[in-house]
Amino acid sequence: MTDAIPKPWTMQQIAAAAGVSVTTVSHTLSGKRPVNPETALRIRRIIEEFGYVPDAGARRLKSGRSRMIGLAVPDISHWYFGRIARGVEEMANEADYGLIICSTSNSDPRREKRYFNLLRTRSIEGLVYTASREISPTDELMKISASASPIVLADEDIAELPGVPSVTSTNLSGAQELGRHLRELGHTRAVIIAGFAGLHSTVQRVAGIRESFPNALALHGDFEMQSGYELVSDLLAHETKFTALFACNDIMAIGAMRRLREEGLRVPEDVSVVGFDDVDMASVVTPGLTTVRQDMLEIGRRSAQLLIAGLEAGSMAGLESVSLPVQLIIRGTTGPAPRFATAV
Amino acid sequence: MTDAIPKPWTMQQIAAAAGVSVTTVSHTLSGKRPVNPETALRIRRIIEEFGYVPDAGARRLKSGRSRMIGLAVPDISHWYFGRIARGVEEMANEADYGLIICSTSNSDPRREKRYFNLLRTRSIEGLVYTASREISPTDELMKISASASPIVLADEDIAELPGVPSVTSTNLSGAQELGRHLRELGHTRAVIIAGFAGLHSTVQRVAGIRESFPNALALHGDFEMQSGYELVSDLLAHETKFTALFACNDIMAIGAMRRLREEGLRVPEDVSVVGFDDVDMASVVTPGLTTVRQDMLEIGRRSAQLLIAGLEAGSMAGLESVSLPVQLIIRGTTGPAPRFATAV
DNA sequence: GGCGGCGTGCAACACGATTTGCACAATTTC
């Protein structure tokens, strides 16, 4: 055991080295009682020399506060959730909280339970939760939120959880703007590649588009590229006629574009395509994807802010949900509706 | 305080409700001593009913083990680091460890110190560290690794840290393959958009390319898209002649392509472009980017595996660094060298 | 019947940091 993992110093040892009691050491650190400046200096020097840091577990046990919050995301390797994570991390750091990120693998119930247990074991004081599919009433989330645990929903609103504040984008108005944009270009037939049917955000986006295209055909996918690709295949197999395609997120839009192109259809000359989110890829594909920009970083920040505010207040009651503005980004995938199509 | 944050149950309370001592409750949970099956059942029922979960902090304090590991990444919102994170998370979960992800904001020293302190405070038992820039000898990392703390380097090898195991890709052979590929296409003049000069991975990649293009011009960027864009601008401003461009990562390659295209240069007809990593964007841009695929997920997994093995063994000594194979992915950005250029 | 062994449970301590009550000295105040 030449390279055994080192044991950290205890306050006891520091006190012994300085020739004082642990109380004095504790007080020099917390400043809750005056300590002789001379003694304090000696103690500080020894702490510095030893590289002593108080044990977090013991501290939490005594104080009841872990100064840690959690973030549950379906898949941290998605840019989209990565941005949220970064926002949460920024705010947490600013408020001097640590962050535990939990990848729930698209809401695998076993993992989810595990992560909610972090809340029960007081490893974390609160949780920022991002849902990727609909919430069923039997969910662990329902149980834990019913107990007034400190939870904030990021990026998704769940009607079944009335006491839980949320931070979302104004999905409806974003989709409305997209609809109007397509309308102004002369489009009359639009299809929708939607997300999960039970998600509030999806419902809102579909509703927004339908204000301009009341009877737009809507197919439901899973937000992944493959899904956009396959749903377009289905549409083509049925010779469905459309000049505009709205995907509920950019990734599906990009998958859809690929399939359209394989079919010999040009974007935007034959079909205009729009997405939602403005992920990093959206500006990189050619032509650039017309979409709606959500500020995921800000969603993360505000969620953390809300959660921490609740923690400091000792209660989540009275926290108001936030809805952030979105921005229409017009790039190259939208153009005037082709003549022949409007004539069909 | 109608919605005050609820206090969890203590083992004490469970014991009282079951009419036994805490010892008996503890033993029914741990199984370290036999408990009357009848009593055990009663206790288990009450635990279930109350939703009791043992306090993690107290447990750690007593056992000395937190069953948590940390992951430090420069920016969690990058797909690249997100993949690593997911791999680490998968393995950690499998081994029943929790994961704390720390975004170091491109190695902001203040944050880094904060995260290394997680190690010192025993909040985490070990750390998977991914570096984004060179390590200077004064770094906090040097200090902490000198104390034989449980650390594994993911995605980067640091020569100055001899005792710290690492998990990397075979950067050299990947770059060699790229070089040979370009050579076979008839290219003779290549430029290199490199990464940070102090990174081992960058050094290896540049060396690999130079085996085929001994005097390739090398410019250093920061791995971001903007940097690829700007360095190509510099090259163009000097009317530098080249028919092949190697970027040390895909993102810079994509930035470079954008600038080339703005200049009216076609990819791959006028200039062949290759990247490194095979990020998700690489297959989405048109034409698809020829690159070298690294298995970031596996890098994450193996790093976590290595770290956890060290933790279970009680020592990091004797753990061997891992080098994972890479794969050449030929897409549309590479083609035969143009005639006129080879004649220059 | 005495003895050892086994099953079962309890009281008490340990983990490391914080906090409270108390003691002792030095100083100030009337």
Added chain:
DNA sequence: GAAATTGTGCAAATCGTGTTGCACGCCGCC
């Protein structure tokens, strides 16, 4: 000069769990 105040430090209790030493009752064995 006695009393009150302030500064400084210690011992001990506390947080919730895990573990150890010990006790009690029951069985079987000689």
